[in-house]
Amino acid sequence: MRPITIIAVLWASLCGLAPASALALTPAPNTAYASDNPAASGLTTPPTMAVPIAVTAHVGTMCQVISGGAGAGAGAFGDTVLLDAGAPGSIVNPDGRIRTDLNASTAASASVTQSYQINCTGTNNQISLQATPLVTGTGSAPTGYSATVNYTAEVDFSVVGGTSPVKLSHNSDSSLNTGNLGTGVSLANNANDIVIKAYGFDAATHGAVLTAGAYSGAITVIIKAGT
Numbered sequence: 001m002r003p004i005t006i007i008a009v010l011w012a013s014l015c016g017l018a019p020a021s022a023l024a025l026t027p028a029p030n031t032a033y034a035s036d037n038p039a040a041s042g043l044t045t046p047p048t049m050a051v052p053i054a055v056t057a058h059v060g061t062m063c064q065v066i067s068g069g070a071g072a073g074a075g076a077f078g079d080t081v082l083l084d085a086g087a088p089g090s091i092v093n094p095d096g097r098i099r100t101d102l103n104a105s106t107a108a109s110a111s112v113t114q115s116y117q118i119n120c121t122g123t124n125n126q127i128s129l130q131a132t133p134l135v136t137g138t139g140s141a142p143t144g145y146s147a148t149v150n151y152t153a154e155v156d157f158s159v160v161g162g163t164s165p166v167k168l169s170h171n172s173d174s175s176l177n178t179g180n181l182g183t184g185v186s187l188a189n190n191a192n193d194i195v196i197k198a199y200g201f202d203a204a205t206h207g208a209v210l211t212a213g214a215y216s217g218a219i220t221v222i223i224k225a226g227t
Contacts, residue, residue, distance in 0.1 A: 061122035061225040067191065069116055077116045083134075083201075091134075091149070091201070096209035098149065102201035107154055107169070112198035115191075122226020123186045127179055129155050130220040131172040133204070136213030146203035147211045153219045158193040161185040165195075172217060186226070196221060 068077030083091050083102065091099055105111040131153035133139075141147040154169040162185035170177040187193050196219060203210055 059121055061120070061227065063118055063120040063122075063125075063223060063225050066117040066119055067115075069114060077118065079114050081112050081114065081198075083111065091215065092210050097207060098201055098203055098210065105199040105201065107152075107197060107199060110154075110197035110199040111151075111201060112196070114196045116194045116196075117191050118187060118194055118223060119189055120187050120223070120226055123161070123181070124183050125181045125187065125226040126222075126224040127155070127157065127166070127168060127181065128220075128222040129153060129168040129170050129177045130174065130222075131170055131198070132174045132217045132219075133172040134201075134215040134217040136211060136215045139204075141208070141211050144208060145211050146205050146208035147213065148204040149201055149210065149215060149217075150204055151198050151201040151217075154197040154199075155219075155221050156195040156197070157181060158188040158190065158195075159185050160188050164188065181226075187223075194221070194223075 065077050069079040082089070085091075085099065085101075091102060093099055102111050131151070133151070134149040136147045139148045150172050152169060152171050154167060156165040156167050158165050159181055162182045166179075166181050166185070168177050168179055181187070198219060
């Protein structure tokens with residue numbers, strides 16, 4: 001089987017709950033009020049006394065996986081997607097070249113589309129995307145052949161407080177593409193607020209015949225808890 005693995009790492013910080021405080025008022029000693037015996041004392045009723053009680057609390061910046069996909073580890077989300085089609089399964093046409101549907105796929109008609117829900121308490125979260133090519137063996141092949149398949153990875157973040165979705169996309173060259181949701185912008189508190197895509201699959205050398213073997217690559221999405 002020829003899997004492409006979607007892995008996501010979730011970073012979060014937790015802060016403790018700040019203690020509540022209270023202000024106690026102590027009456028002065030030997031204080032007399034007219035209500036004790038107004039006729040005898042001749043005192044008037046004192047003004048109303050306010051007793052302020054401060055109640056404080058705190059919510060730390062953190063993220064929680066609501067729907068993490070199949071096979072996700074603790075505190076993370078992810079899936080394994082098989083690109084094989086037909087019987088026996090394959091990612092190539094009968095001529096050994098990359099399947100036409102994989103090569104022609106775009107962001108609007110991606111070959112891979114996986115959705116997740118992550119809730120975060122912070123805003124302006126830092127987001128990162130990294131994709132590695134699908135490789136079999138060492139990735140090297142003779143002239144006219146290829147043991148590497150490249151593609152474009154994309155992650156769409158559904159947000160509130162800004163223009164939605166916020167997108168990151170990058171080719172599968174293993175480098176890290178980093179950004180932010182934006183000042184005052186938060187992940188939307190709804191299902192499928194993160195959608196990961198892969199499309200435009202092609203041999204490292206366009207038109208090359210793919211060598212036999214099990215191909216695998218990975219898409220990694222990083223979401224920090226925000227501010």
